Amino acid sequence: MRGKHIIVGVSAGIAAYKAIEVVSRLRKAGAEVKVVMTKNATHIATPLTFGEISNHPVAIDMWEEIHDWNVEHIALATWADAYIVVPATANVIGKINAGIADDMLTTTIMATPAPKFLCPAMNTEMYNNPIVQRNLADLRSLGYHIMEPEVGWLACGVTGPGRLPSPEFIVQWLTEQLSSLENKHLLDGKTVVVTAGGTQEYIDPVRYIGNRSSGKMGYAIAAEAARQGARVILVSAPTSLSVPANVELVAVDSARSMKEAVDRLYDSVDIVIMAAAVSDFRVANKAEQKIKKMESMTLELVKNPDILQSLGERKTHQLLVGFAAETEHVVEYGQDKVKRKHLDMLVANDVSKANAGFNVDTNEGYFLYPNREPKVMQNMKKSELARHIIREISDLLSFKS
Numbered sequence: 001m002r003g004k005h006i007i008v009g010v011s012a013g014i015a016a017y018k019a020i021e022v023v024s025r026l027r028k029a030g031a032e033v034k035v036v037m038t039k040n041a042t043h044i045a046t047p048l049t050f051g052e053i054s055n056h057p058v059a060i061d062m063w064e065e066i067h068d069w070n071v072e073h074i075a076l077a078t079w080a081d082a083y084i085v086v087p088a089t090a091n092v093i094g095k096i097n098a099g100i101a102d103d104m105l106t107t108t109i110m111a112t113p114a115p116k117f118l119c120p121a122m123n124t125e126m127y128n129n130p131i132v133q134r135n136l137a138d139l140r141s142l143g144y145h146i147m148e149p150e151v152g153w154l155a156c157g158v159t160g161p162g163r164l165p166s167p168e169f170i171v172q173w174l175t176e177q178l179s180s181l182e183n184k185h186l187l188d189g190k191t192v193v194v195t196a197g198g199t200q201e202y203i204d205p206v207r208y209i210g211n212r213s214s215g216k217m218g219y220a221i222a223a224e225a226a227r228q229g230a231r232v233i234l235v236s237a238p239t240s241l242s243v244p245a246n247v248e249l250v251a252v253d254s255a256r257s258m259k260e261a262v263d264r265l266y267d268s269v270d271i272v273i274m275a276a277a278v279s280d281f282r283v284a285n286k287a288e289q290k291i292k293k294m295e296s297m298t299l300e301l302v303k304n305p306d307i308l309q310s311l312g313e314r315k316t317h318q319l320l321v322g323f324a325a326e327t328e329h330v331v332e333y334g335q336d337k338v339k340r341k342h343l344d345m346l347v348a349n350d351v352s353k354a355n356a357g358f359n360v361d362t363n364e365g366y367f368l369y370p371n372r373e374p375k376v377m378q379n380m381k382k383s384e385l386a387r388h389i390i391r392e393i394s395d396l397l398s399f400k401s
Contacts, residue, residue: 185229
């Protein structure tokens, strides 16, 4: 734990007092700890105590001055190496799963890219409630790490599951979980092709038809796949982005040159992620010389090959992931593409939104599958969405094996 930045979120369960010792043990193990409390939790354990133990001001109110944390909840979220909620009440679990961010705890845990850990503690009947169990299952599928509560005597006077484990075991569990994450790569031994950027279809030697894709999503996915141990080949149309570390670049420009590159690689790879914005049409007759200025000009366009569909038709062992940029009927059109193009997964988003899609640093949308319900991805940084995509691909690989 030495040198790690840990956020301890404290929600309003009667076991909140145990979080004081969790903070103390984390600090003794060498971690730097900051505490975020819900307002109701302050009725059970005082911010003064947590502040003294952690040696940092406690964050409670979204609207108060946050001392040296630059006021913004994002500063806390980016500071963290891990975020653990002790105890995690049914209320907080439900809000996190629903994407509700209406206080400092739920906002910071949603904003952080760090691994997230929940320690549920509540009445036995609440813990066994199908809604709570569904929420926990959903959060596990999104990569949250859930510590099983102990079976024992509870404050409500009954004996059963729902008791918060001892602070010693919580810190031990967190330490082991973080150690496992640091030593495990989700895509070890896999070869991944990622396409990125917007293809360019030339009118003449200096002009082309293109689209607004910046390549940021594809490059973020390539970077995350490399971090997770894969050999990554990035087939990229022209962009202004730097090639991520440990990623091999294959530079292309048009849809046809991208298809040639991907076809050449396809048989020898495990995963293909088609994040590029590929032009549907190209100019029928590219001029050999620059076209001089004229009053008007008519261009004849012909259809480009559908790279994704052709890959789906010849798929053998590969896991195939597509992207769909839509402006309406996002899920309906996306589900149709999953079926027609024989995809294992499709990331579909509405590019008409100002904070998603082309030329921005954030994205949102849906994960769509052939035989599963869609997953909603709330608005987040593209780097964070890339982590969700790679984690989802890792899970899909485990289902295929």
